[in-house]
Amino acid sequence: MRAVTVREGEILVEQHPDPEPGSGEALVRVRAAGLNGADMMQRRGLYPAPEGSPQRIPGLELAGEVVALGPHARRFAVGDRVMAIVGGGGQAELAVVHERQLMPAPAALDWPAAGGAPEVFTTAHDALFTQAALRPGERLLVHGGAGGVGTAAIQLARAAGARVSATVRDERLRGEVGALGARAIAPEGFAARGPFDVILELVGAPNLAHNLDALAVGGRITVIGVGAGAKAELNLLALMGKRARVHGSTLRTRPLEEKALAARALEREVLPLLEDSTLRVPLAATFPLERAAEAYERFAAGGKLGKIVLEI
Amino acid sequence: MRAVTVREGEILVEQHPDPEPGSGEALVRVRAAGLNGADMMQRRGLYPAPEGSPQRIPGLELAGEVVALGPHARRFAVGDRVMAIVGGGGQAELAVVHERQLMPAPAALDWPAAGGAPEVFTTAHDALFTQAALRPGERLLVHGGAGGVGTAAIQLARAAGARVSATVRDERLRGEVGALGARAIAPEGFAARGPFDVILELVGAPNLAHNLDALAVGGRITVIGVGAGAKAELNLLALMGKRARVHGSTLRTRPLEEKALAARALEREVLPLLEDSTLRVPLAATFPLERAAEAYERFAAGGKLGKIVLEI
Numbered sequence: 001m002r003a004v005t006v007r008e009g010e011i012l013v014e015q016h017p018d019p020e021p022g023s024g025e026a027l028v029r030v031r032a033a034g035l036n037g038a039d040m041m042q043r044r045g046l047y048p049a050p051e052g053s054p055q056r057i058p059g060l061e062l063a064g065e066v067v068a069l070g071p072h073a074r075r076f077a078v079g080d081r082v083m084a085i086v087g088g089g090g091q092a093e094l095a096v097v098h099e100r101q102l103m104p105a106p107a108a109l110d111w112p113a114a115g116g117a118p119e120v121f122t123t124a125h126d127a128l129f130t131q132a133a134l135r136p137g138e139r140l141l142v143h144g145g146a147g148g149v150g151t152a153a154i155q156l157a158r159a160a161g162a163r164v165s166a167t168v169r170d171e172r173l174r175g176e177v178g179a180l181g182a183r184a185i186a187p188e189g190f191a192a193r194g195p196f197d198v199i200l201e202l203v204g205a206p207n208l209a210h211n212l213d214a215l216a217v218g219g220r221i222t223v224i225g226v227g228a229g230a231k232a233e234l235n236l237l238a239l240m241g242k243r244a245r246v247h248g249s250t251l252r253t254r255p256l257e258e259k260a261l262a263a264r265a266l267e268r269e270v271l272p273l274l275e276d277s278t279l280r281v282p283l284a285a286t287f288p289l290e291r292a293a294e295a296y297e298r299f300a301a302g303g304k305l306g307k308i309v310l311e312i
Numbered sequence: 313m314r315a316v317t318v319r320e321g322e323i324l325v326e327q328h329p330d331p332e333p334g335s336g337e338a339l340v341r342v343r344a345a346g347l348n349g350a351d352m353m354q355r356r357g358l359y360p361a362p363e364g365s366p367q368r369i370p371g372l373e374l375a376g377e378v379v380a381l382g383p384h385a386r387r388f389a390v391g392d393r394v395m396a397i398v399g400g401g402g403q404a405e406l407a408v409v410h411e412r413q414l415m416p417a418p419a420a421l422d423w424p425a426a427g428g429a430p431e432v433f434t435t436a437h438d439a440l441f442t443q444a445a446l447r448p449g450e451r452l453l454v455h456g457g458a459g460g461v462g463t464a465a466i467q468l469a470r471a472a473g474a475r476v477s478a479t480v481r482d483e484r485l486r487g488e489v490g491a492l493g494a495r496a497i498a499p500e501g502f503a504a505r506g507p508f509d510v511i512l513e514l515v516g517a518p519n520l521a522h523n524l525d526a527l528a529v530g531g532r533i534t535v536i537g538v539g540a541g542a543k544a545e546l547n548l549l550a551l552m553g554k555r556a557r558v559h560g561s562t563l564r565t566r567p568l569e570e571k572a573l574a575a576r577a578l579e580r581e582v583l584p585l586l587e588d589s590t591l592r593v594p595l596a597a598t599f600p601l602e603r604a605a606e607a608y609e610r611f612a613a614g615g616k617l618g619k620i621v622l623e624i
Contacts, residue, residue, distance in 0.1 A: 205548055223548045230549035236517055236535045237542035239560030246558045248551030 003057045003092030004292045004310070006043050011293040016057065019089075019096040021070030026099055028082060030064040032115025032286075033090040035299045035308045036148065037225060038252060042088075043296065049088030050253055059090025060252065062097075063105050063114030064312075073099045081105040085118045085259060087252060091292065091310055100260035103267050106275040113281040116148065116307035121270050121279070123224060123251055124153035124200075126262050129160070129269070131247045132198045132220040136161030139195065141214065144202035144225065145182055146173040148307045153200050154182040155279045156270070165193060167203075176282075176305045190214065201225065205232035208246075212238050222247045282306025315369045315404030316604045316622070318355050323605040328369065331401075331408040333382030338411055340394060342376040344427025344598075345402040347611045347620045348460065349537060350564060354400075355608065361400030362565055371402025372564065374409075375417050375426030376624075385411045393417040397430045397571060399564060403604065403622055412572035415579050418587040425593040428460070428619035433582050433591070435536060435563055436465035436512070438574050441472070441581070443559045444510045444532040448473030451507065453526065456514035456537065457494055458485040460619045465512050466494040467591045468582065477505060479515075488594075488617045502526065513537065517544035520558075524550050534559045594618025 005014040021027040039058040041047035049055050063083035066076050076082055076099060083105040084097045105114040127149075128134045140157045144150045145166025157164045158181035166182040167190050168174045174184035185193055187203075194214030201207060204226035211221050212235060219242060234246070251262065273279045284304035287295035289312045299308045317326040333339040351370040353359035361367050375395035378388050388394055388411060395417040396409045417426040439461075440446045452469045456462045457478025469476045470493035478494040479502050480486045486496035497505055499515075506526030513519060516538035523533050524547060531554060546558070563574065585591045596616035599607035601624045611620045 201548075208546070208548070223552060226548045226552065231545055231547050233543055234520070234546040234558070235543050236513075236520070236538045236560060239558065240535060240538065240562045241560070241565065243559075243561050243566070245560075246546070246551065248548060248553070248557075249555050250552045253553065254555070 001093040002289060003089070004059065004289070005056050006058055007056070009043060009045070011043065011296045013290055013292055016092065018094055021068055021073065021096050023071045024073050024098055024100070025070040025096050026066045026073050026076055026082070026102060027068040028062060028064040028095050028097055029067045030062045030090065030093060030095050030312045031111040032064070033059045033062045033310045033312060034116035034119060034148070035295055035310070036060050036119050037227060039296070040300055053087030054089035057089040057092050059086070059088065059092065061085050061115065061119040062090035062095055063111055063117070075099040076102055081114070083114045083118050085122055085251060085263070093312055098256060100256065101263055103263050103271065106271055108275050108277055109281065112283055112286045112309045112311060116283060116309040117274065117281045120148040120152040120307065121156070122262050122266050123149050124156050125266060125270055126251065127200055127222045127224050127249055128153055128157055128198065130262070130265065131249050132222045134160065134162055134198050138162050138197035139216070140164045141190065141194070141196040141199045142166040142182065142202070143187070143200065143207055145177045145184060146170060146305045147202060149202055149224065151177070151180055151282045151306055154180045159273055159278055165196070170303050173303070173305050195219070198222070203228045205229035208232035208234060212242070212244065215242055215244050217242050218244070220245045220247065222249060224249050284308055286311050313405040314601065315401070316371065316601070317368050318370055319368070321355060321357070323355065323608045325602055325604055328404065330406055333380055333385065333408050335383045336385050336410055336412070337382040337408050338378045338385050338388055338394070338414060339380040340374065340376040340407050340409055341379045342374045342402065342405060342407055342624045343423040344376070345371045345374045345622050345624060346428035346431060346460070347607055347622070348372050348431050349539060351608070352612055365399035366401035369401040369404050371398065371400065371404065373397050373427065373431040374402040374407055375423055375429070387411040388414055393426070395426045395430050397434055397563060397575070405624055410568060412568065413575055415575050415583065418583055420587050420589055421593065424595055424598045424621045424623060428595060428621040429586065429593045432460040432464040432619065433468070434574050434578050435461050436468050437578055437582055438563065439512055439534045439536050439561055440465055440469055440510065442574070442577065443561050444512070444534045446472065446474055446510050450474050450509035451528070452476045453502065453506070453508040453511045454478040454494065454514070455499070455512065455519055457489045457496060458482060458617045459514060461514055461536065463489070463492055463594045463618055466492045471585055471590055477508070482615050485615070485617050507531070510534070515540045517541035520544035520546060524554070524556065527554055527556050529554050530556070532557045532559065534561060536561050596620055598623050
């Protein structure tokens with residue numbers, strides 16, 4: 001099979017042996033695979049794939065058709081449209097996925113939308129609801145509202161009855177973010193627009209002090225991205241005074257059972273809203289597999305709303 | 313009535329008007345009132361009493377007898393032995409307490425023990441179980457194991473089946489802390505003794521970086537004291553990698569309903585263990601009201617195991 005391959009920081013498309021499904025696993029003919037921030041970090045050698053995942057083939061999510069089943073795999077049949085988060089190896093013609101990580105791909109989504117949905121909706125759902133326990137009526141601030149996770153978080157929070165603000169650096173994208181249901185604001189001086197009950201931090205350290213200023217009593221900050229820096233000063237006395245929490249979270253390194261739980265939560269609470277088009281998957285651009293390097297450049301350039309997806 | 317009075321950093325005993333119980337409140341003849349770190353901060357002007365609490369009379373906890381009831385107060389009768397956390401004003405001959413904040417004082421506790429129990433056991437119980445969700449079998453580290461909250465936390469965690477380590481600066485106190493059920497260790501190099509699932513931070517900022525190093529995946533750091541400093545660098549990428557949380561918490565500023573919930577949790581889960589002597593209230597020293605200034609000096613000097621309590 002052909003697959004995107006990381007070699008000394010370069011993005012290539014190379015031939016690899018076809019993977020074979022083991023016990024409880026399905027072989028998926030990948031039709032679309034989204035790009036994510038973690039792919040950019042992996043390319044720079046900063047975020048190696050977990051043990052047991054392909055080390056050189058990036059890709060944390062995929063959508064496609066089941067083409068073969070390993071022993072004891074029963075949840076899906078050959079020919080089923082599926083999608084999943086994987087530890088790596090999603091940007092390839094074929095991928096092996098444990099059936100507990102697979103979800104049905106909603107009929108309402110075409111392949112690029114299905115290939116760009118799992119990572120951002122699982123990440124946003126887990127961060128907002130499982131970690132931060134966002135409640136109806138609460139005030140949410142999303143930092144980085146125009147990105148993949150940002151657009152997913154805004155829509156999920158709105159669908160759950162929260163009031164949503166989102167920082168968007170690129171002024172030209174604020175209209176589109178507003179159309180998703182958020183009050184789109186400039187990153188500068190965001191703290192004055194608070195207080196917020198939950199802050200979803202996709203940008204990193206430079207925001208932390210102002211996040212704490214902007215937080216309501218009992219508020220939660222959930223950090224799932226640190227592209228702009230990882231180390232920040234935290235005022236513990238302010239944290240105490242607000243009875244606040246700072247969570248850090250990442251999906252990639254979780255064990256199978258926790259990833260499977262996140263997938264089940266998505267099936268219950270998110271797939272019905274994708275199926276009935278309450279939620280949509282904003283796509284910034286799609287690229288064929290052969291032009292993967294170009295897709296990576298496009299992702300790194302920023303200034304986009306929604307996902308960059310490889311069609312395979 | 314006479315009461316401890318803070319005047320420009322000095323601890324005096326002065327005459328004040330007797331307080332009167334309002335609707336739902338009880339007037340308590342205070343028999344004992346513990347000292348806490350917050351009293352030391354209030355004395356230095358750093359931690360003012362919340363609105364509605366006496367501003368000049370310190371004291372966050374008390375035990376005594378109900379001597380009068382305001383309208384609609386029904387939970388207790390005149391003559392009942394009670395104890396409570398209060399927003400301030402505990403170190404006085406009389407105090408008014410809302411009946412939802414009052415708890416029965418266990419018969420097994422004499423007055424000094426009852427006067428020194430509410431704040432530390434409520435704080436430790438809330439931090440360990442309500443905030444950090446400590447589970448049986450988990451590994452807990454208590455920073456500042458010889459203090460009032462530390463000794464309460466060690467005992468509560470042991471009673472709940474956790475495995476407990478505690479840092480104790482004063483080498484001479486490590487034997488006593490060990491007798492409470494903890495592995496008592498030096499603060500230096502504590503991170504090498506991990507990993508820990510929960511870390512109860514009673515010391516402050518200087519520990520934060522090592523706490524994160526010592527934390528297990530899925531771990532929780534609960535900060536309830538920052539005597540050694542409030543501002544610390546937090547590595548958000550490490551927080552994400554460990555899928556960890558940092559909580560800050562304080563009881564004092566909570567609204568009545570939240571304080572009442574904490575009191576009910578204590579009645580259910582802690583008072584039975586005080587009553588049957590599974591838990592004890594270590595007392596370092598007691599002082600009569602007139603010698604309050606001396607009690608404050610003794611508290612500030614440190615090097616003690618357990619509570620300093622005023623007998624009134």
